Amino acid sequence: MSMKDVARQANVSVGTVSNVLNRPDIVSGDRRVRVEAAIAELGYVRNDAARQLKLGHSRTVGAIVLDSGNPFYAQLVGGIEAAAEASSLAVIAGSTGNREQRERLYLSLFEEQRVRGILLASAGGTDDLVEGIRRRGTPVVLAESARDATGGSSVSVDDIAGGEIAVRHLAAQGRRRLGVVAARQDLRQVADRLHGARRAAAGVGVEIEVLEAEDLTVLAGRTAGEAVVARTRAERPDAVFCVNDLLAVGVLQAFAFRHQIAVPEEIALVGYDDIAFARSTVVPLTSVAQPADLMGRTALALLEEEIARRDAAPRHVSFTPTLIERESTTG
Known part of the structure; x- marks a missing residue:
């Protein structure tokens, strides 16, 4: 099903269908109800990949951690997901198993998928790839390191x-x-x-x-x-x-x-x-x-800052651990 099919079923323009999907507040109640009914009847699902290409940005964030079997990283990703949900974003997480080769694979795949940005807990050795990804327009925030040779923002613990x-x-x-x-x-x-x-x-x-x-x-x-x-x-x-x-x-x-x-x-x-x-x-x-949860939330906040202001100076946030x-x- 396409937007044209939905428009034909609801007897409205394609532009109205687009507004219902993206700016429903500007559509009259009667038309919105008709479009929503047509979407439900036809089983229409929006092609978000095409939408992202048109708009030039994604609603998906890539998160790369060292070991998903370690509860610390589960808590870190949980913080990212909680902050992302509040901003209507989705998170795709990958675990490198402390392997540089797999880290490179995830970095490349996330860039190819045109994610909104990448949050990286790095095993090291991928500075060259990270620098290239940033240069080509995808922001990368280090989620567990104070040392960023590529000049981006970072979150760390001392x-x-x-x-x-x-x-x-x-x-x-x-x-x-x-x-x-x-x-x-x-x-x-x-x-x-x-x-x-x-x-x-x-x-x-x-x-x-x-x-x-x-x-x-x-x-x-x-x-x-x-x-x-x-x-x-x-x-x-x-x-x-x-x-x-x-x-x-x-x-x-x-x-x-x-x-x-x-x-x-x-x-x-x-x-x-x-x-x-x-x-x-x-x-x-x-x-x-x-503070794993807070580190995840802070990393996403830094990523959104970079997206909002591409010319902003990178920020480095360091937390002090407690006993x-x-x-x-x-x-």
């Missing part, structure tokens, strides 16, 4: 401060031998959290040991935790900081199995992200919280 917050909290609890469970140190977020942890450890005079995990997942955390359990009591750290909550949940599972290590009596435990599950683990998890204390460190 992850160095987050690492410091975790270690200073553990030191304040009297812990002096700290293990940091980390994976994918090539990712900016992980590297910054480690940097902050090391800097805080040096400042408060505690020992720090990096415990390498295979990935940023619960299963990898459980494997790292089992390696700690296998040590003698004298060789174990008295506190563990994990660079995300999924790792921390896995470590906690390893410690809790057969009650091998008491948390926090023997080893205190801190995670990062404060995902919803952190408060309902067998021992509620102390975590460094990022949420629970029983895994305070008993």
